[in-house]
Amino acid sequence: MTKLDRHNKILKIIKEKDIENQEELVNELQKEGFIVTQATISRDIKELKLVKILSSDGKRYKYSTRDVNENITLDKFLSLLSKVIVDVDYSGNIIAIKTLSGAASSAAEAIDELNWSEIVGTIAGNNTIFVLVDKDDNVKEVIDRLKKIVDTQMGENIKKLS
Structure with a gap:
C-alpha cells in the first residue's frame, strides 16, 4: 500500500474515531493491514498537518485535520x-x-x-x-x-x- 493510501486511511480513521495518540493510530492502521511504525506515523502527522483538539466529551484530546481546527478557532x-x-x-x-x-x-x-x-x-x-x-x-x-x-x-x- 502506498503512502497516499496510508494518508487517506489516517484521515478516515481520525474522522471516525477519537484517536488520542500515535500508538492508537498505529494499532488502527495495523488492523487495516498497514505495516507501520510510530516513527512513520509521526512523519505522517506532520505531513498531514494534523492537530490535537479537545474531544466532544471535553475530557481528552484527539487528532484532527487543521481545517476543522480552523473552523473552531x-x-x-x-x-x-x-x-x-x-x-x-x-x-x-x-x-x-x-x-x-x-x-x-x-x-x-x-x-x-x-x-x-x-x-x-x-x-x-x-x-x-x-x-x-x-x-x-x-x-x-x-x-x-x-x-x-x-x-x-x-x-x-x-x-x-x-
Whole structure:
C-alpha cells in the first residue's frame, strides 16, 4: 500500500474515531493491514498537518485535520469579538475600536484572522484597536460586517469622529 493510501486511511480513521495518540493510530492502521511504525506515523502527522483538539466529551484530546481546527478557532474569534467590543468610531480609512480593558490584542488577532481583503492591518493597545482599511469607501462595509458579528452590542455606538 502506498503512502497516499496510508494518508487517506489516517484521515478516515481520525474522522471516525477519537484517536488520542500515535500508538492508537498505529494499532488502527495495523488492523487495516498497514505495516507501520510510530516513527512513520509521526512523519505522517506532520505531513498531514494534523492537530490535537479537545474531544466532544471535553475530557481528552484527539487528532484532527487543521481545517476543522480552523473552523473552531474562527468560531472562538467571532465569539470573542462579540463579547469584547464596546465602541466603534472611524475617521478616513481608520477604524478605532474600543474593547474591554486588556482585550484589544486578542480582538485584533481575531480581526486579522478574518482575512478580509479590505483590512490592511491592525494595531492594538490595552483597550483600543486601530484597523487600517485599504480605502475610505470600504470603511462602512467593514463596520457593517463587524456589526453583524457583534450584533446588538455595537448598536448605536458607531459614530463619525470629528
